[in-house]
Amino acid sequence: xxxxxxxxxxxxxxxxxxxxxxxxxxxxxxxxxxxxxxxxxxxxxxxxxxxxxxxxxxxxxxxxxxxxxxxxxxxxxxxxxxxxxxxxxxxxxxxxxxxxxxxxxxxxxxxxxxxxxxxxxxxxxxxxxxxxxxxxxxxxxxxxxxxxxxxxxxxxxxxxxxxxxxxxxxxxxxxxxxxxxxxxxxxxxxxxxxxxxxxxxxxxxxxxxxxxxxxxxxxxxxxxxxxxxxxxxxxxxxxxxxxxxxxxxxxxxxxxxxxxxxxxxxxxxxxxxxxxxxxxxxxxxxxxxxxxxxxxxxxxxxxxxxxxxxxxxxxxxxxxxxxxxxxxxxxxxxxxxxxxxxxxxxxxxxxxxxxxxxxxxxxxxxxxxxxxxxxxxxxxxxxxxxxxxxxxxxxxxxxxxxxxxxxxxxxxxxxxxxxxxxxxxxxxxxxxxxxxxxxxxxxxxxxxxxxxxxxxxxxxxxxxxxxxxxxxxxxxxxxxxxxxxxxxxxxxxxxxxxxxxxxxxxxxxx
Numbered sequence: 355x356x357x358x359x360x361x362x363x364x365x366x367x368x369x370x371x372x373x374x375x376x377x378x379x380x381x382x383x384x385x386x387x388x389x390x391x392x393x394x395x396x397x398x399x400x401x402x403x404x405x406x407x408x409x410x411x412x413x414x415x416x417x418x419x420x421x422x423x424x425x426x427x428x429x430x431x432x433x434x435x436x437x438x439x440x441x442x443x444x445x446x447x448x449x450x451x452x453x454x455x456x457x458x459x460x461x462x463x464x465x466x467x468x469x470x471x472x473x474x475x476x477x478x479x480x481x482x483x484x485x486x487x488x489x490x491x492x493x494x495x496x497x498x499x500x501x502x503x504x505x506x507x508x509x510x511x512x513x514x515x516x517x518x519x520x521x522x523x524x525x526x527x528x529x530x531x532x533x534x535x536x537x538x539x540x541x542x543x544x545x546x547x548x549x550x551x552x553x554x555x556x557x558x559x560x561x562x563x564x565x566x567x568x569x570x571x572x573x574x575x576x577x578x579x580x581x582x583x584x585x586x587x588x589x590x591x592x593x594x595x596x597x598x599x600x601x602x603x604x605x606x607x608x609x610x611x612x613x614x615x616x617x618x619x620x621x622x623x624x625x626x627x628x629x630x631x632x633x634x635x636x637x638x639x640x641x642x643x644x645x646x647x648x649x650x651x652x653x654x655x656x657x658x659x660x661x662x663x664x665x666x667x668x669x670x671x672x673x674x675x676x677x678x679x680x681x682x683x684x685x686x687x688x689x690x691x692x693x694x695x696x697x698x699x700x701x702x703x704x705x706x707x708x709x710x711x712x713x714x715x716x717x718x719x720x721x722x723x724x725x726x727x728x729x730x731x732x733x734x735x736x737x738x739x740x741x742x743x744x745x746x747x748x749x750x751x752x753x754x755x756x757x758x759x760x761x762x763x764x765x766x767x768x769x770x771x772x773x774x775x776x777x778x779x780x781x782x783x784x785x786x787x788x789x790x791x792x793x794x795x796x797x798x799x800x801x802x803x804x805x806x807x808x809x810x811x812x813x814x815x816x817x818x819x820x821x822x823x824x825x826x827x828x829x830x831x832x833x834x835x836x837x838x839x840x841x842x843x844x845x846x847x848x849x850x851x852x853x854x855x856x857x858x859x860x861x862x863x864x
Contacts, residue, residue, distance in 0.1 A: 395533035404697035409625030416628035420610035429468035441517020451585035468506035504561035511568035523571035532564035604741035630704030637682035652730035665789040672722025672791035677799035692824040714769030724779035744775035802838035
């Protein structure tokens with residue numbers, strides 16, 4: 355076990371733990387604001403594409419975006435998690451030379467890998483398009499090649515900034531600026547009549563400008579580090595990041611491989627499937643920002659052997675993920691046929707996909723940031739095997755189910771893989787730090803969710819189908835859920851979080 359400073363903190367253990375929870379809450383609160391804007395922008399991008407272009411062009415856009423996501427992880431070589439972890443560790447050890455060496459090495463190798471892969475994709479775009487049974491994808495794939503280096507540089511730089519246990523650059527650049535710029539540019543391109551090609555050019559421009567902002571934010575933080583000649587520790591960084599790379603690639607593959615496999619099977623419902631799956635990701639939007647705030651604290655606390663605080667922070671993070679996402683899951687489970695037509699005619703047939711995936715993502719939320727805990731505690735190899743196992747299971751199920759059941763089969767494969775990998779991780783987290791994601795606050799949240807589910811089902815039964823049913827159902831879900839949460843009472847951690855967020859709001863309010 356790698357350890358650093360193990361002396362007890364000067365304040366009491368309880369006060370120290372409270373300070374860690376409040377710090378994570380402030381970062382998580384900022385991330386949640388960013389995630390709301392980011393997911394809103396992504397939702398609107400898909401909405402305008404679906405309503406303006408139809409299912410076929412949405413499918414092309416989704417396949418290009420899926421390839422961009424997978425290739426960016428391939429190019430990063432695991433340095434995203436490695437940069438966050440080792441910057442946090444070197445800050446804990448007050449080692450400016452290693453901080454500088456880690457940042458330079460991680461960014462240089464990631465950028466070089468992205469340029470190489472981008473060139474290869476630009477040359478081989480016609481071949482990839484033929485594999486996906488759509489020669490019209492060639493131009494879009496070359497735009498993916500152009501966006502790839504910028505996407506990788508942006509993600510690597512923002513990952514390094516999180517090592518300072520600040521979420522501001524990640525939120526402002528990665529969750530507000532980039533998706534917002536992409537939304538605006540996509541709308542402009544569609545209004546100008548440039549179609550899916552214009553939408554992919556929007557990805558390129560947003561990626562390069564976001565990369566410039568991310569690098570600028572990292573340079574500002576680097577100026578707070580004491581001057582020192584960079585000390586490179588390639589063996590330490592590579593041993594962690596190589597395994598993290600395989601883990602992240604498998605994890606991202608789990609998200610996007612079904613879209614590419616539907617293309618390989620020449621399935622015509624890729625656009626419908628993409629809209630249905632993106633709708634489900636709205637419900638789980640809180641997981642990524644809480645993970646981003648959670649990770650550096652786990653790296654810091656675990657490095658200092660403060661396992662009681664690791665357990666406390668993990669349980670608190672899991673409770674927030676579940677309680678913040680439950681109303682959205684209720685809406686997805688009860689009103690999928692009313693939500694999907696918002697994207698246009700032809701998308702309502704994805705309702706079953708939405709319900710199946712909502713079940714899998716609900717388990718994902720209920721198990722909390724267990725994968726992040728494994729990574730940030732140095733058990734990256736274990737997390738890698740989890741992700742590879744889930745990806746292999748997903749591919750096998752897709753090969754079996756897609757030919758016979760199409761997009762429903764793909765949804766079952768993804769959901770089953772999510773459930774399997776997250777249950778395995780819960781057992782591993784218990785073995786590692788003796789933590790389980792179940793708290794009194796979590797149980798209260800589930801009880802409130804059950805009450806909201808009953809209210810939503812009553813609205814669907816009593817109100818005729820249509821826009822009125824959807825509006826009334828969403829309103830009933832939010833009101834009943836919020837009322838039940840307040841009636842059941844808030845935990846100590848909930849109160850601390852609300853006070854921490856209120857103080858942040860007071861500081862930013864003129």
